[in-house]
Amino acid sequence: MATKKAKSEAKKTSFKKYILWFWGLFTAGVLLLVLLFLLAGWGVFGKMPEVDQLENPETNLATEVFSSDGQTLGKYYNENRTPIKYEDLPDNLINALVATEDIRYYDHSGIDAFGTLRAVTYLGTKGGASTLSQQLAKQLFHGEGSQNIIARISQKMKEWIIAVRLERSYTKEEILAMYFNVYDFNNNAVGVRSASRIYFGKEPDELKIEEAAVLAGMFKNSSLYNPRRNPEGVTNRRNVVLLQMKKANYISEKEKDSLQAIPLKIDYHPESHQSGLATYFRMYLRDFLKDWAKENPKPEGGTYNIYRDGLKVYTSIDSRMQKYAESAVERHMKNLQAKFDEQNKKNNTAPFRGVSEGDIKRIIDRAMKNSDRWRQMKAKDIDEEKIIASFDKKTDMRVFSWKSETDIDTTMTPRDSILYYKSFLNAGMMSMTPQTGEVRAWVGGINFKHFKYEHVKQARRQVGSTFKPFLYATAIDQLHLSPCYEQPNTLHTIPAGKHGVTQDWTPKNSNGKYGGMVTLKNALANSLNTISARLMDKVGPEPVIDLIDKLGVDTENIDPVAAIALGSVDLSVFEMVSAYSTFANKGVYVKPVIVTRIEDKNGTILYQHVPESRDVMSEEAAYVTLNLMEGVTQGGSGTRLRTTWSPAYYKNVVTGHPYEFKNAIAGKTGTTQNQSDGWFMGIVPNLVTGVWVGGEDRSVHFPGIRYGQGATMALPIWGLYMKDVYDDEELEVSKEDFERPENLSIEVDCSGYEEGDEDKTEEELAKEREEEEMMESLGGL
Incomplete structure (x- = not known):
């Protein structure tokens, strides 16, 4: 009996020991986790943003150029980001994002406990744990995570801390607006306003539900779900977003079914320095703004930067008249060039006339030395003879042609490409209101991408x-x-x-x-x-x-x-x-x-x-x-x-x-x-x-x-x-x-x-x- 009693007491002591060990380890784990968060917050694992940085996140904002009739002519940017206010975001876009990325967004304070437990329990197979606040923290301050597990854990802790601070510093609406403004949708579309204009040719408040779903779907992976490269994948992702919106009761079952049946429709409007409306004008305006910035410093010191300070520039150009001017130049020059090419068929010195072979050589040599190829090779200290020889080696290139709406893929030597481009007639056109001096249209050439010289x-x-x-x-x-x-x-x-x-x-x-x-x-x-x-x-x-x-x-x-x-x-x-x-x-x-x-x-x-x-x-x-x-x-x-x-x-x-x-x-x-x-x-x-x-x-x-x-x-x-x-x-x-x-x-x-001409036909x-x-x-x- 004594032996059994002793064994029973020993088991109780052993079990008690395990419980104590469990709670000890649990307490230690919690304390360690708290310590890790404190250390991360103190910047031990890398610099953490100060509160004023959270209140004023450093984002590159594009300078936007407006026409006199209120249209966007173009932008200057390192990142094509133009901020939009929460009140200008349509409900469909907000609902699509919340339903897909963070359904409990309005109920948590930066960290979704339920989502975190689910992610840990199922090892992420049933969804991640990142809230929109965490994703914003990642976007604003340290980008994508490292593949190193320790660094990733450290980064995750930083995201949690920053997310909580964001929730304390901003309203839910402000956080949403910030997230929409910083996300990179690819194709020079940083921020939802740029994305809306580039992929659909409209402002965000004009987006239809199915279009808003496309953009919301891109938040998962804008490279994978790119409408230009993966239309089938984008359509499927859009339909997933619509399904999530139905589950969240933002749309009905009937709406979901009808919207999912709509074919993907993209109206691509690229925004770059070399495309769009008034390209030559924008090139001249860029230099005007740089000169203005030098002469007008910021009140707090420093110089305005047109590529990241988010300036708004209002011009005298009328977008309608600019379109008519560019259309007139294109229609006429396309026909005129055809006549010019026809008359050059029997010209042995085409495209030149009335000049000697020596003159032609001097023209080509001058063009070679003014080319980007020459400057780039010269900057690398390449021997001049080798540079000249490179102009006679065939290479793949895309060239301008009136016969195609897009550039033509071809193979020719750089020397031949110089002759090819010399054969084009060019044009310059300007229209102005004489009473006010306002320049209404400015066409500096036939194609800015291929003919940079402004006329x-x-x-x-x-x-x-x-x-x-x-x-x-x-x-x-x-x-x-x-x-x-x-x-x-x-x-x-x-x-x-x-x-x-x-x-x-x-x-x-x-x-x-x-x-x-x-x-x-x-x-x-x-x-x-x-x-x-x-x-x-x-x-x-x-x-x-x-x-x-x-x-x-x-x-x-x-x-x-x-x-x-x-x-x-x-x-x-x-x-x-x-x-x-x-x-x-x-x-x-x-x-x-x-x-x-x-x-x-x-x-x-x-x-x-x-x-x-x-x-x-x-x-x-x-x-x-x-x-x-x-x-x-x-x-x-x-x-x-x-x-x-x-x-x-x-x-x-x-x-x-x-x-x-x-x-x-x-x-x-x-x-x-x-x-x-x-x-x-x-x-x-x-x-x-x-x-x-x-x-x-x-x-x-x-x-x-x-x-x-x-x-x-x-x-x-x-x-x-x-x-x-x-x-x-x-x-x-x-x-x-x-x-x-x-x-x-x-x-x-x-x-x-x-003198009388009235009788002449x-x-x-x-x-x-x-x-x-x-x-x-x-x-x-």
Whole structure:
């Protein structure tokens, strides 16, 4: 008996010992866990964020660029993140995320105890334990976890601590908004606003339930569930989200079934520095903003960074007019390029003309040394001979082509690719409201990805006859001349030593016709060089240069010589449009504006545009100059803007568009020597637009005047653009006459002076004008 009793007591003692050991180990484990959390909180396992960091998490915010009509033109970013407030998030999006990622989100304080126990019990096979607060902690402060188990445990503890601190510092709504704003959805879509715009082409509050489900599904793994690469997987994941929304009673069974049956529909709108609307404008704006930032430091010190400070930039560009401008350039240049390629088929030096083999070699060598390939290899100290040799090795590349909506995959040598890109004609176009100086449209080229050189502000090209209105305006302002003022259409010589002429200068008319008296209006419409010479002799080059200087033109490199009367100077489209705008603004020059306001991420105004203007010429002189230029579209090279049908003579010419404009239009075409540059400047009362077309090199041009004149190369872009602009009545672009000044003292009705063209057919006028322009090109400027 004693033995049994002793054994029983020994068992009780042993069992008691086990219980004590269990509770001891349990207590030690809890204390160890508490200690580990304390150590993690104290930063022993790595730096923990301070409270102020939690209140102000460091996220890169994109600078957003807005059009004057409230549309997003583009962004500048390291990460394409544009924050959105909780109140701007649609309920469907919030419900989809909560139902799928954290169904007890509104009931826990950062850590889901039930989810954690479930994850531990089933080793994660029935779902993880991370709450949205924990996932936000991971996204904001230390990214993805390490594969090392110890480091992962340490990181998990940090996530729990940060999640609890987040819950203490922010409301549930604020945490949701932060999570939506920091998640990377791939394809340059950081944050749900960027993702919504990129994958569906709309703002988040416009998302349908099934679209919100797609984005919510991407939170699981945006690389795996990428709509562009894995549409089937994304559809399945979307349907899982919809199922979860039904389980959470956010949608009904019937809604779930109908939504799951909808095919996946993605409307992909890439947002990058090289795509989207107004790419060339955004490139220029980027440099403008960088210069502004240097001159306007932050109040607390430091410099604004356009890639991460979340600025809001409001521009003068109208997104509708920008679209019409880009469309006009694309439609015309695609057709014009086809004609250019056709005429180069039998050109042994294509795409160049009128140059020697040595000149071509120099052009190619210069292009090679300006290429990214050359710079990158030079930076690696690669021998120059090896660099040159690399340009003759075939390589896979993607090239631009008008024949495809996307780049074409091909194989060619880098040297051949230089020749290939040299063969393209390019364009520059700008449209501006003359009364305010607001630039409404800016097209710097045909494709920013492949042609980086910008042709509105950066490029300066010879302007030809589009310079003549400045000469006429000077004569009108100084001498009070009328459009009806007559001059003899005979050769006029400016002797050597006068007006910067080094030897006797006797310019000839491009049409080779002389004799009789002609009015100034007729002379400008037909670009008669004899009359330009006579006017230059009367006023001299200095007053003309002084005038264009007041019109915003950089005159530093313009010599005061008589030849400027025929357009020998190089100017930019930007300068030409701003200068021509003064005529439409009653003689008052208004400096062009592209940025109206800049705000910081909190909406504080950092910059507000202040208009700059000055009186340049009398209202009367400006109106008379406009009246002169109206003659260009009534009986000169711009008459094709008035056509109601395409003349048979032009049936094979790319410019055979029936524009049918009947409103007041002042304008001027310009064609430079060898057809290297084609210009058209068009003015209506509240919109001035300039267009230039030509090759990158002046030796890249049409062989003849049929396609190589400004009326064929540039004018059609203006015509196509203005037709779209006029069709959009919301833009309110004027079709009225130019406002006549009160007490006009200069005679403008020249009906009794004009040579009669009324008996000629439209085809005869067109053919005659083409012959004149051909002679103008062959005869020089």
